[in-house]
Amino acid sequence: MKRKLKLLIPTIITVFLAVLILKEPKTTIPKSIKEEVGIALGHFPELEGIPIEFKFKKNIKKSVMQAQPTWSGLIKPKNKRSYVILISEKFKISGAEFKTADVPRDVLIGWIGHELGHVMDYQQRGNLNLIGFGIRYVLLKEFVKKAERAADSFAVSRGMSNHILKTKRFILNHSEIDDTYKARIKQYYLSPDEIMEMVKEQDSLNDNGLL
Template sequence: MKLEPKFKLLFIIIAFASLSINAQEVVKNFASNSYEIDTLNELKKEFGTNKIIPTLYETQILIALSYFPELKNTIIEFKLKKTNTPLSSRPNFFGLLQSSKKRKYIITISELTNSRLEPILLKNLNFNAQIGVLGHELSHVSDYMTKSFSKMCNLLLIEIFSKNQVDKLESRTDHICINHGLGYQLLDWSKSVRKNLNIDNWRGADNFKYMTKKERYLNPETIIQILKINPLYHQDENFTNKMI
């Protein structure tokens, strides 16, 4: 996918704006054994406030949270349960009536789904890709934080009645994740989904049986093109080699 000049300019502007909110430097690949207990305790102390985090994915979640400093005090519960969709994010129903900063948000991580989607459950992804998809879900929360009750209701209507608008929403959420510094992790997730499911385009669990050329979640080629023009990913001279 080749980006038009006007979109290149838009991405650059957004990326520069995001420089001031990123808590961590860009990392290409996180390793599961690279975080010692003291480091994790520091992450938990700084980014674990008002969070309910399952022990199984504590490290991945804390790393992802460290890239969203605007969510430091946001109430977020990460739930493990059996559900068809591998991951999802939403505000607590009653929280919709509260101001965005007082809402509680639920990120659901599926432990069991149908056999076709089993390969892309969080537990079956590599460590780096896990952080990428968690970053995508936190990007939803970050976006929800900017929306009033009426705008959240509008989002609900979009999800019910307009697949095309959902495509745009999810694509925008991927851009948010990239602009927070987790572009390499999102790329890893994007590659993993398409490889594990043997598909070219991923339009979500509810649309999995429909073959489509439409791009709801950014394809690897698209993410690479965005990273090439995003200044967050050009902070060293080895950028070109990192894309290989």
């Protein structure tokens, strides 16, 4: 029995990998957020043709949204990768639950834009580097800060500063949003002042014809 199992394991692994590779990924968007996702994606022409599945999930620990490569994407060249952006169905304000899809439109677009910033970051990494990224993100707080600020920076550099700012202010200025979540935003993400400074620098470069 053990010998048969040992013989079967390579076959099972081969079939599993074949399913991952042969399954044709595609961009899928829930109808309830289709317009907001479309607006956010419009700021990232580099991601055109990259399959991204936007998927609601019952709950995401410590986050409202989460971008990650698919398993099949980790064994393909980066120009053939696909991604999934998980979106928590609900979040809490003062103990009461609200549907994420019901937050103000510009705030939702900003949240999505930040996650697309992560995808931009992932697209610049090789497969082994991306696997290492995931390990460091789980283990190192300083790396989390670096990754989240990079995602914000990608979104701001693609013209999403207004949406990103509205998302930050919605979280930080909402008196009933949990203080623990606010503290995480302050610790790991770009502040509104830093975003405004980035915008000024970009405007200065544009005025001087350097961008």
